[in-house]
Amino acid sequence: MNQQKNATAPTQPGARLDRSDERVKHNDSIVDLAKAFIDRIRSGDLGMLPVAVGLIVISTVFSILNPVFLLPNNLVNLLFDCATVGIISLGIVCVLLLGEIDLSVGSMSGLSSAIIGVLWVNAGWPVGGAILVALIVGAAVGALYATLYSRLGMPSFVATLAGLLALLGLQLYILGPTGSINLPYASPLVRFGQILVMPAWVSHVLALLPGAVMVVVGMRTRERRKVANLSSQPIGALALKAGILTIALEFAAYYLNLGRGVPWMFGLLVVLVVVLNYALTRTRWGRSMFAVGGNREAARRSGINVRRIYMSAFMLCSTLATLGGILSASRLASSSQQAGTGDVNLNAIAAAVIGGTSLFGGRGSAYSALLGIIVIQAISNGLTLLNLSSSLRYMITGAVLAIAVIVDSLARRSRVSHGRA
Incomplete structure (x- = not known):
């Protein structure tokens, strides 16, 4: 029994460290993503x-x-x-x-x-x-x-x-x-x-789709990566990307509709x-x-x-x-x-x-x-x-x-x- 305790005791702290590592992976900040983006650029x-x-x-x-x-x-x-x-x-x-x-x-x-x-x-x-x-x-x-x-x-x-x-x-x-x-x-x-050209309402509806698809696909990917204990994109970063994309496309649709349209x-x-x-x-x-x-x-x-x-x-x-x-x-x-x-x-x-x-x-x-x-x-x-x-x-x-x-x-x-x- 003592041998079993001694054998299992050293592994318990390691297990706690693994779980903490997982929590860190699942809670990557936007700053971490920015650093990863810079690293990708440096790598070519x-x-x-x-x-x-x-x-x-x-x-x-x-x-x-x-x-x-x-x-x-x-x-x-x-x-x-x-x-x-x-x-x-x-x-x-x-x-x-x-x-x-x-x-x-x-x-x-x-x-x-x-x-x-x-x-x-x-x-x-x-x-x-x-x-x-x-x-x-x-x-x-x-x-x-x-x-x-x-x-x-x-x-x-x-x-x-x-x-x-x-x-x-x-x-x-x-x-x-x-x-x-x-x-x-x-x-x-x-x-x-x-x-x-498209009617104005059609162009605005279509401008909403990419951001919505980004959120849906991003959430599914996030869940799959969590199950596999891999790092996942923060919900805040995903929402920020989708929001910026949607605003940009909606503005483009609005601006083009000031002329003939899309x-x-x-x-x-x-x-x-x-x-x-x-x-x-x-x-x-x-x-x-x-x-x-x-x-x-x-x-x-x-x-x-x-x-x-x-x-x-x-x-x-x-x-x-x-x-x-x-x-x-x-x-x-x-x-x-x-x-x-x-x-x-x-x-x-x-x-x-x-x-x-x-x-x-x-x-x-x-x-x-x-x-x-x-x-x-x-x-x-x-x-x-x-x-x-x-x-x-x-x-x-x-x-x-x-x-x-x-x-x-x-x-x-x-x-x-x-x-x-």
């Missing part, structure tokens, strides 16, 4: 902080140079312009997560615009049928890229570069000698791309971003995407169907490029030979990278496309208001892209060195 996990700071700087500079920049109606026009290329950029995020690239998204969007014009206007098809055919063609092109990469080992850079030229030629062939097809101005598709087309972009973010963070497919992008061979050995992941990513990228081309046609009310050319490729890829998606694969977010395209369109809109040439827009966008890549490279190097330490 910058998240979306650089693009948020850049957007604030850009908005401040342009509003000082021309106060029209921050007027409600100008911001509404900016959001209309963000939607088309933003949806294309969302597909670019998928292939960049795998460490690959698709250089043909611009040509794919132009081809889809041509398909809509030819089938809907010239052939008299229902607009829904024309859109469906365009989306099927986009998915088929993505499947072809994935097959060339997975089965024949053709680099995605080469395959999609060849696709860029082929799709551009097909676009010109379909449009024929006229080179342009006007879409009916009174059609729902064109109205959606040019003038349709465009439905931009709302579609946000919905697609939320859906893709859920798929990337909450599903097996999303986890497999990050695993393959981080280390393809390790993912294959762990049982992931790598070929299927590549197939889904390239098909999704081309399909979203097709959808972006359809919305671009509705925005311009025409299908032309110029659709998808120019800086569409540049802006779509740059938006994903500027928003924080790594060129090296394995790291990124659906929200990076949203933030990145807002930055690019803010630059374009601000320079247009200042009556400056497009040459400056290209140079400034290129400089911002270079800075984003440099920040990503430095952050990646910092994470590697931090991990070794």
Whole structure:
């Protein structure tokens, strides 16, 4: 009996210490969270902080140079312009997560615009049928890229570069000698791309949803972590984050409603971003995407169907490029030979990278496309208001892209060195 007491006595203080440690874990203060946030930044996990700071700087500079920049109606026009290329950029995020690239998204969007014009206007098809055919063609092109990469080992850079030229030629062939097809101005598709905005009450209700979802998900996560004896976010910090987000979104809705209102087309972009973010963070497919992008061979050995992941990513990228081309046609009310050319490729890829998606694969977010395209369109809109040439827009966008890549490279190097330490 004495031996049993002596054996168990030393463990009792340790058990009390473990319980006190658990209480400390469950009662992390906001100060502790702030320290953890600073530690993540020092370790190279910058998240979306650089693009948020850049957007604030850009908005401040342009509003000082021309106060029209921050007027409600100008911001509404900016959001209309963000939607088309933003949806294309969302597909670019998928292939960049795998460490690959698709250089043909611009040509794919132009081809889809041509398909809509030819089938809907010239052939008299229902607009829904024309859109469906365009989306099927986009998915088929993505499947072809994935097959060339997975089965024949053709680099995605080469395959999609060849696709860029082929799709551009097909676009010109379909449009024929006229080179342009006007879409009916009174059609729902064109109205959606040019003038349709949300009622004020709808925008305010939708602005409440993200904060509410944050609270619900945060409380569930908090309970699960408590059961597992892990540190959990304080309720006060969760409420503070949700409150700040809700106030910011409600103010944005109020301010935009002082003008024309929140465009439905931009709302579609946000919905697609939320859906893709859920798929990337909450599903097996999303986890497999990050695993393959981080280390393809390790993912294959762990049982992931790598070929299927590549197939889904390239098909999704081309399909979203097709959808972006359809919305671009509705925005311009025409299908032309110029659709998808120019800086569409540049802006779509740059938006994903500027928003924080790594060129090296394995790291990124659906929200990076949203933030990145807002930055690019803010630059374009601000320079247009200042009556400056497009040459400056290209140079400034290129400089911002270079800075984003440099920040990503430095952050990646910092994470590697931090991990070794």
